[in-house]
Amino acid sequence: MSTVSETTHxxxxxxxxxxxxxxxxxxxxRAQKYDLAQSGARPGLAExxxxxxxxxxxxxxxxxxxxxxxxxxxxxxxxxxxxxPLLNALVYYLIFGxxxxxxxxxxxxxxxxxxxxxxxxxxxxxxxxxxxxxxxxLGLVRALHFPRACLPISFxxxxxxxxLFSMGVLVVILLAFGQVPTWSxxxxxxxxxxxxxxxxxxxxxxxxxxxxxxxxxxxxxxIMRTWMYASGVMFSISVILKGKHVPHWVEVLLxxxxxxxxxxxxxxxxxxxxxxxxxxxHVWAFALxxxxxxxxxxxxxxxxxxERYGRG
Amino acid sequence: MAEQMDGVPxxxxxxxxxxxxxxxxxxxxxxxxxxxxxxxxxxxxxSRIIRRRPSVxxxxxxxxxxxxFTAYRGxxxxxxxxxxxxxxxLLKAVAGLLPAERGKVYTHGQxxxxxxxxxxMNDLTGEKNVILGGLAMxxxxxxxxxxxxxxxxxxxxxxxGDFISLPMRTYSSGMAARLRxxxxxxxxxxxxxxxxxxxxxxxxxxxxxEARIRELRKEAGTVFLVSHNNNSIRDTCDRVLWLExxxxxxxxxxxxxxxxxxxxxxx
Numbered sequence: 001m002s003t004v005s006e007t008t009h010x011x012x013x014x015x016x017x018x019x020x021x022x023x024x025x026x027x028x029x030r031a032q033k034y035d036l037a038q039s040g041a042r043p044g045l046a047e048x049x050x051x052x053x054x055x056x057x058x059x060x061x062x063x064x065x066x067x068x069x070x071x072x073x074x075x076x077x078x079x080x081x082x083x084x085p086l087l088n089a090l091v092y093y094l095i096f097g098x099x100x101x102x103x104x105x106x107x108x109x110x111x112x113x114x115x116x117x118x119x120x121x122x123x124x125x126x127x128x129x130x131x132x133x134x135x136x137x138l139g140l141v142r143a144l145h146f147p148r149a150c151l152p153i154s155f156x157x158x159x160x161x162x163x164l165f166s167m168g169v170l171v172v173i174l175l176a177f178g179q180v181p182t183w184s185x186x187x188x189x190x191x192x193x194x195x196x197x198x199x200x201x202x203x204x205x206x207x208x209x210x211x212x213x214x215x216x217x218x219x220x221x222x223i224m225r226t227w228m229y230a231s232g233v234m235f236s237i238s239v240i241l242k243g244k245h246v247p248h249w250v251e252v253l254l255x256x257x258x259x260x261x262x263x264x265x266x267x268x269x270x271x272x273x274x275x276x277x278x279x280x281x282h283v284w285a286f287a288l289x290x291x292x293x294x295x296x297x298x299x300x301x302x303x304x305x306x307e308r309y310g311r312g
Numbered sequence: 313m314a315e316q317m318d319g320v321p322x323x324x325x326x327x328x329x330x331x332x333x334x335x336x337x338x339x340x341x342x343x344x345x346x347x348x349x350x351x352x353x354x355x356x357x358x359s360r361i362i363r364r365r366p367s368v369x370x371x372x373x374x375x376x377x378x379x380x381f382t383a384y385r386g387x388x389x390x391x392x393x394x395x396x397x398x399x400x401x402l403l404k405a406v407a408g409l410l411p412a413e414r415g416k417v418y419t420h421g422q423x424x425x426x427x428x429x430x431x432x433m434n435d436l437t438g439e440k441n442v443i444l445g446g447l448a449m450x451x452x453x454x455x456x457x458x459x460x461x462x463x464x465x466x467x468x469x470x471x472x473g474d475f476i477s478l479p480m481r482t483y484s485s486g487m488a489a490r491l492r493x494x495x496x497x498x499x500x501x502x503x504x505x506x507x508x509x510x511x512x513x514x515x516x517x518x519x520x521x522e523a524r525i526r527e528l529r530k531e532a533g534t535v536f537l538v539s540h541n542n543n544s545i546r547d548t549c550d551r552v553l554w555l556e557x558x559x560x561x562x563x564x565x566x567x568x569x570x571x572x573x574x575x576x577x578x579x
Binding site: 034069072143146 | 330331332333334336380382405406407408409410411416417418419420422423424425426432433434435436440443444445447448449450452453479492496
């Protein structure tokens, strides 16, 4: 637009000898003159965030579309949204609650277990979806241009929507086991928000790793299961540690584990018998710290390889 | 016999010739893994991943060798050459999907590449694909809503019944290609790259897309078209690049280049 005044002058020259105006310029100089950008270059971080914001409707629409398509081939359809988390909780209750007996010393074991399973599943499925976010959508990545971070973010948003179904189930279970809604239930909102940011950051790291080494998708279930058993999903860390002499660093590690932090926060919010004294020290600081650390580091790490996704 | 012809017909000479794509001595090298020369055992593969060392069995394919050209606003450029001559690779590089080994490509705005293999979201309905595709290209929700009917009509998906509400995995390859083209063509692109995407459509659809390509050019865009159908190139392009073995053999007005190409290929 800035060259409007030049245009009339240039065109008069161009009539007689078309290429003369730019003759003698190197390709780079000509590219700069006409405001051309190098193809496939990575935008700056601020510009990248702006592009991402401009695609916010795509991110949310993609998440809901994927969510509804998920069970479209199943006969029961959307019933599975609720049935899957319920069956999951039932299996863990049979094994850990009845067979192994980790319920000892944990009051309100069923709400305790179900909360743990649902909250950990949120992180687990976000990480798994993140790993395949790029490698599983190469067609889309190669066909259309959009900031690639849309994909891992969208998949985490889809997991968040999925979690809302689970939370509905959880509320029914809580009420059935005699929990009374209190104001502390509202603490679920900030806790889930922080967990969502943490998940998204982690998913973006996994998306970049998974785009280069698709084998990770085979490996991740085992890593995630190990993480789950260490996160106090089906047992109480404080009950297990009571009266045992474990090295201090193991204790710190168990308590600062982000999955354990988010699970305990939500148990504290929802279950009456889960007292503040059972929470790890500085739990909100840890929840916030993990979210900021994973969110920022994951985003920057993902952006650093933006121009390389979907190539080769 | 590289014949560079600068003075492309005077149809565009009345306006200022504004470059939209500049390729400067572009070289592209593919790296192909697993050609069999290296050790194929699992432990060898693991150690390669851990040490981040490229595979021993890697081979390099020099697909584009030093191609330079400048494309201008309002031009429609055909790319011809035998299979494996580097046409698709060149388009991918212009779209920014393949890194250049040496040399550079400069483009105005973000070029969009339409290829035969570009599957969108197969598990979603055609309707969702239209909406999500539009949003992904950066259209607003209102723009998508306003153009939705046009896109569906243009694709002709609904001519034989209500197919737009079926998942895209149930579409025939021709239908899927038509829908993809319709989605991509709905936006005004500065640079649109079409890689044989029209070949699968039927005759009526090809006519419609050729009209749309001419429209896009009028909207001051540049269109690149790879096709093995010389008539299709004649109908839509005013300039043709002839690639052979990764080198630019000829660059000039459509009739001249196609005549030379047909002579060479003995048609």
